[in-house]
Amino acid sequence: NYEVASQLWFDQYLKGEFEFPKTPQLEVNLKTDSGTPQAWLGVDRAATALGVEFYYTQHGQVDGEKHDMDNTKHRFWHYAAAKKHDGNWIADLPVASVDKPLWVFANVIYPLEKPVGYAGYYYRIGESKEFTLSSLMSMHSAEDLKAAGVKAAFKPSLTIESFKGEWEKEWFSYRPEEWGMQTNKLYSEIWSAPEGASLALDVKSAEANKLVITIDEFGVEVDLTGGSDWQTIVLLPENFENAIGEKLESWDGVRNLSLTAEKTLRTRVGKENKQKKFGAAWKGDAPVFRELRWVQK
Structure with a gap:
């Protein structure tokens, strides 16, 4: 349901046959009582949304550093389950370190009235009954995390x-x-x-x-x-x-x-x-x- 978005863009702006919901509005609160960052998401057409997903990484590019393509390709994105709260969605974002930046975004999954065909990755032809709309990225430096009193919560795991x-x-x-x-x-x-x-x-x-x-x-x-x-x-x-x-x-x-x-x-x-x-x-x-x-x- 990510790949169909390009087709829907053409349907909206070239054919006038579709209208995207507004971009989800993401806010990240670093300063919490628990020391664990929390994300908040405002969703347009919330009643029709099929689901919400939060993703975050600590493999973000540090300002001033040379671009590392291997890092970009292999970033690990944690999934954080969303909980509905006062008509919006929230999620806790436990981190492994306060010495690395925190990048966060969220997805909202919506249904389509009828299946839409598309050309996907590696020339793959597909069809989808839903589509995903992402928020803008919220990026926070290691200095931001330390200043807010964020605490490392994840421990090494076998x-x-x-x-x-x-x-x-x-x-x-x-x-x-x-x-x-x-x-x-x-x-x-x-x-x-x-x-x-x-x-x-x-x-x-x-x-x-x-x-x-x-x-x-x-x-x-x-x-x-x-x-x-x-x-x-x-x-x-x-x-x-x-x-x-x-x-x-x-x-x-x-x-x-x-x-x-x-x-x-x-x-x-x-x-x-x-x-x-x-x-x-x-x-x-x-x-x-x-x-x-x-x-x-």
Whole structure:
């Protein structure tokens, strides 16, 4: 429902057949009794809204620093559940550090009277029955956080993902018709790997398949036996390799993790792009996951 917005823009401004609601009005209060920032959102046509989402990151660009494209691409955006309050929406925004900036925005999801077709990412054709309208970004420096008395609330966690509740809000995919997803949670200091840790995941697949797990430009194929029992996967950095067979040396500095049926990885060698395909077409129902985690020795 993000991709359809460009089509709706043309429908409004070129054809006069659509009218967007007003931009959601976001305010962020840093100075709270608890020390946890709180976001407030005013919503136009609130009675018709299907839902509200708050997202925030501490990977924002610091003023004066050189632009870091890798940081921009791999920012991890926390999801904060919205609660309705006096006709508006609010959400708490617990942070991991007061030494990094805080960037916040919110989405409002609205229904469409009839499905609208669009051309999406990577030339994908789609159709949507709803659309998303985002607020402007609210950006606050580390100095702002300290001056307001914000307190770090998040602690380091060995559990990267529980796969419970609204866990998919912090994962993403450019191919929503497939079950594969990825996340930038590993880029956050909350889920940094302890020294000497292994990466573990429980998975259940109805049929025998190959699960592809990638970390940045490194991947591994895992054979799934299939059936009704949970299968535990435990991996070390050296189990992952790139398109030319180089091993991942450590978990230090990793950013992105994906779970998918098949994926082609590419590695630049001189002026040439080497590539290697991992996995195969998936058979049967989508897999079920349980507790992605770091395991210490």
